[in-house]
Structures are given as structure tokens and as C-alpha cells.
Amino acid sequence: MTNTINLTINNKKVSGSKNDTIMEVAKRNNIIIPSLCYLEGVHQIGSCRICVVEVEGAKTLQASCTVKAREGMVVHTNTEKVKKARKLLYELMLSDHPQDCLSCSRNQSCELQKLGELIGVSMPRFHGEKSKSCIDDKSPSIVRDMSKCILCRRCVTVCNDIQGVGVLNAQNRGFMTTVSPAADLPLDSVNCTYCGQCTTVCPVGALQEKDSIKAVWDALFDKNRRVVVQTAPAVRAALGEEFGYEPGTLVTGKMASALKEMGFDDVFDTNFAADLTIMEEGSELLARLADAFSGKEAVLPMVTSCSPGWIKYVEHTWPDELDHLSSCKSPHVMLGALIKSYYAHKLGIDPESLFVVSVMPCTAKKYEITRPELANGGLANVDAVLTTRELARMIKDSGIDFRSLEDAEFDNPLGLSTGAADIFGTSGGVMEAALRTVYEIVTGRELPFEKLHVTPIVGLEQIKTAELLIENPLEDFLFLDGVTLKIAVTSGLSGAARLMREVADGISPYHFIEVMGCPGGCISGGGQPRLTDDSVRQKRMEAIYREDEGKTLRKSHDNPSVTKLYEDFLGSPLGHRSHELLHTTYTPRGIYNEAVK
């Protein structure tokens, strides 16, 4: 039996496969049907009906994003009836919309605006009663402006089905419907992880990151402040998209140039701290393994801690399992702590005059820096977090012609990094970076994988696992002789929940688990350019591995600046200074945001 079906769309004979929707067949045959709520592979429940078409023989117009194509169907996508219906729906939507595009930060990147252009409606005929405007800006990460919500429910799908958190759902009904947490509570009163995945799918300005642009400009304009910026590994693999580059284009050098031109005093690389994280986290793992294999009590598996959305999720959902988390601060917070201690000392300036900005692919990191324990000597380790999207807006605001910038380098001493740090940006990367170092410390030999890539944990699958047999270790690690290290890697919170359930039930077979809160890892974090589908993720991931392979140094313990930092300042991994500056604690939380003791 064949899977091909033949049908007619707009008098054109076309073919598709059996399970295609009308819209999918049309798209493959270069016929564009306007749509709004539809998001390929993610959200296909047909809530907006903008995509209606006429199907001969059907009494009513059909939503082409949900109705399956059938053999012999005759479809019209552009009849008078269809066009009228589409326009009417659009105008009704606008009649309950604030339409203050000029002061909306989605202006020019708004799917509702774009749709208006596509179907030729600009000014609405109806001026209806507007739904209650309610701006929830209580959380440090995400702002909800429900007056702009068009009720497409993409965020509901992402928060419930993809992330498995379920903070957002439709509340009330009819004209009063909102997409909100229970009882319309603000996000900071519920178990929102601030992962920001909802902000990457919202077609309009209803869900956005909390603005930090103003705070950063204020600091840059302040003559008495030395403003230090650092950028996460995933930013360089996606920022280019905001300037018209193909997904997967690395813009590391142009980004460093732009930051210098904007007036940042020091342009450092979070990657430096990623190498440092490997030294600390690797040592922590070895210490736990040493205890476990010498009959002492040890909490295993150890789980990575560099994704603050994941951390908040686990604090809410598995408050009794927090001792499985590595005590390492996330890399950008480590770097912040060093900038305000080591670097300030080196410069001979008061750390209070420093303002540390982190450019991150992440919305949860905006919240992370407000955690009271991420401070030293009464000073927050990091002062502001910009998302990749916000950085792009600032570059545009500065009148910088990004595409014609020359490449520049990061500044020293906190700018040098190895390839191991680059791959922190993608799911599987932290684990691979850790194994490159841990295996070599234990055996004295290089990690036995081609190009150092632990292939079973590379890729976009939700859960990836691998085993690594340790043979002939060095004398200090004889306790690991013949041990098979079991590891698991997951990204997205649904996958994390699956692995954590095993941990909580005491049946997890693993020694070490890497969790990143966003599907695919930081490359598709909540602060990255919209929209991110798997093909975009794949390209960003490849770019990250390219960056790694292009480096001469590919193992964190080979980073000479890190070695020097230990010699000059920190002492040894897990030493007293490290403990003070680079490690942290966690807080059990309830389903509401209160800390439960």
C-alpha cells in the first residue's frame, strides 16, 4: 500500500503523504496558508482558526493546520469566503488588543503584526471592550502582559507538555479567559522555573523577559562604574540570527567587537569559568566516588547545577533530593565572584565600583542573580543579566552595523578558554567536558573517543546514556579500577523528571547526571532568538562543536589561565577559597514559591 495521496489545492494537482495536514501538503508545494497559533511539531490544536480553507463538499471552513489531507480532496485557500473569514477573525482579535505597537518590544518581530501584513489588514474596524489589562511583572525573569495575549495557547503546550511544569493554563471562560497560573496568581507565587521557554513561543508581546537593558545602559553611562561583561557559550552560536545570519553562524569575534564599541570596560568569557567549573565539579565527583567505593557514605548520582531553571524546578519538585546537586555555582556566577575578588584586587579597585553584566541564553539567570546566597562580602556576584535577544536590541540601539564589524578577542585574564568550555552550551557538553578531564586525571590517558566526543551523549534526544569502563588507573585512583562509570544526560524538564523519579525512588543506576532545563540545552534557552525548532537547534549545536574543534586546547585542565588562577589565588579545587567563592547551597521550596523548611 502506498502512503502517497493526491489532491488539488488552488486548481493545482499536488501530492502529500497520508498523515499530512492540509497545511503541510500546501507548504511542501509552496502554497502559503496564513496561520497564527500553529507551531510545527509543538502546538497543533487549532485554536485561532486563521488558517481556514474551503474544502469542496464540506459545509464549513476547515482549519488546515489540524484537518488531514485526503485522497481526492479539492481545496481552495484563497476564495472570497476564506479571505473574508480570515480578515474578520483577525479584526476581532485586534479589537481586543492594545495595538500600541510603537511602544511594544515585539514591534517588527511580532507574529500578529506580520499576519496583518500578509492578509492585508492594518486598521481594525471594531473597537471592542478590551479584556482586563493585567501586567504581572513580579518575577525577576518574566513579564506577562495579558492585554496582548491572543489566547493561542502555545505557552500552555510548552509549559505543560514539553517542560512538564504546568504553571500556565487557561483560567475562567468566555471573554474573561486568561492564560495564567492558578487563581491568576503572579508567576513569583507559583512553581514557575523561569525557564522562559514560554517566551520563545509567544507570538506577541504577552510573554517576555524582564527588561535589564535600562539598568545596563545606566551602568555604562555612569562614569564611576567599571562595567565588566561576560558572554555564555551558547550566545555566540545564535546572536547572528538577530542580524540576518543563517542559524549556526558563529559570531564570537563580532560580538566581542560590538561589546567593546558599546563601552564595556572588560569583555570576558563565561567559558573561562566553565573550565573552572569542570575543575571544581570534576573534583567533587571524584571525591563522591572515592567515598562510595571505599565503603563510606556518598550521595550518588551527582547532578549538575549550572542551569538555574533546572535548580528552581528541583527545589520545588524534589525538595528532599537536593544533596544530589553539585554544589558548584553556575559558571557566570563563579566568574562574577572572581571579578569582584581576584580581578578587583588585581586592578586595585573597590569591588563595589564594579558592575558585572552576564549575557546569557537564559531567562532563569535573571532570577538566579537575585538569590541571596549568590553574593560574597555583601555584594551580589552578578549585577545584571541580558538575554541574547536583549543584547541584539542593545547593539541595534547603539547604531552598530553588526555585519560589518571586524573580529575582536576577549580580554585577559578571564577571557581564555578551551574547547571543553564551548560545549557547555549544548546538551551533553558539560558531561563530555567533565569526562575529558576526570578520565585523564584518573588514568593519565586521554578520553578514548574519536575527536574526544562522547558520541552516545551528542544530539537532541531527551535522555542519552553512556558507560565508561575505567582500567589501569593511576595509583591514587585504584579504588576505581574495573569500575564502569554510568552517566546520563537530559535536557528539558520532562526528561529531568524521569531521571529524578528514579533518583527519588533510590533506583537510579547512574553515577553522574547532566541536566539542562531547556530542550537541547542552552542553545535553545529561554533567552535565545525566536523561534527555535529542531533544525535550528541542530545547527546551533553543530556550531558549538565546531568552535570546540577549532581550539588548540580542548580540555579544561589544560587552560593555563585556570592553572595560574589556582596557583595565584584559589589554591586547589574544593579548597577553602573555592568553597567560599565558587560553591553554593540550595533551598527546598513548596509548590508556591515560599521556602519550606
Add this chain to the structure above:
Amino acid sequence: MNTQTKTCTCKTESEHEKLERIEEVIEEYKDKEGSLIQILHMAQGIYGYLPLKVQQFIAERINKPLSEVSGVVTFYSYFSTMPKGKNTIRVCLGTACYVRGGKKIIERLKEILEVDVGATTQDGRFTLEVMRCIGACGLAPAITINDKVYKQVNPDKLRSILDQY
């Protein structure tokens, strides 16, 4: 069907006992298809209404997000998140009643009881609600108090009707 819920003993039952009974209901219905509405229905019967903490109690036990439970509770007007008064007044707002003074009756009741539609008086004596046509169109405007129907209600007589409760 569990007959217990029909002979409501709310007045004497302690908070703890009510939650225990809701827990039993959850255990019974949890794994059945479409059980959420059933559970909420019975929980409201036991507790009288569904405040957020009861919704949370249920959400945790059926392992569903609270936002989903609250979404269902706020979707159906049958569910109430506020306590019910001893007596429930429902004003018919079917077309006939509406045009023949139903609206005025609502206004007057709001004045007398000092509450909005959907709310309960300070002293817990009355809850004011509206409803769609009850089929007494010939004798509009109509209201019901608990199970009793009052027809052709004169707004000026409302006080004396309420005094009977």
C-alpha cells in the same frame, strides 16, 4: 454512587475530617477517565466550596498541575471558590424575567445584602447568584431561594421575603 455526600454533615465535621473524606473520594476516582470533574464535584459537596487550598490538596494527590485544576474550577460556573451562605438566592435572568424587572431585582438585592453577584453576605446568611431561565416566564420576574420559587416578585417586597430566612 456514594450516598454519603448527599447527607451533608458539614456543620459538625472538622476541617481535617472533610479533607480526609475528599482524600477517600480521590482514591476512588483517581484512575478513572475524566475523573477531575467528578472529584471536584464531590469535593465541593463535602467542603461546600473549592478554595485554592482544597484545589491544591486535590492537585497534589492526582498529580496534576494546580493551574489545570484551577482552570477547570473557574471554567464551570457550577464550581465556587467562595464559601456558600446558608441560603442561596438565584435571580432568573432569562429573557422574560430580564425585561420584566429581573435586572431591577438584582440591583435591589445587591443593595439590601451589600454583596455582588456570586458573593456571600458578611453574616453568611445569603449567597446571591443569577441563573438562566427557570421556566416561569409567564410569571416573571422570578427568583428562587434554596428550593422555593417566588414568582412575579415585587422589588419592594424583597425585604419581607428575606426576613423569612
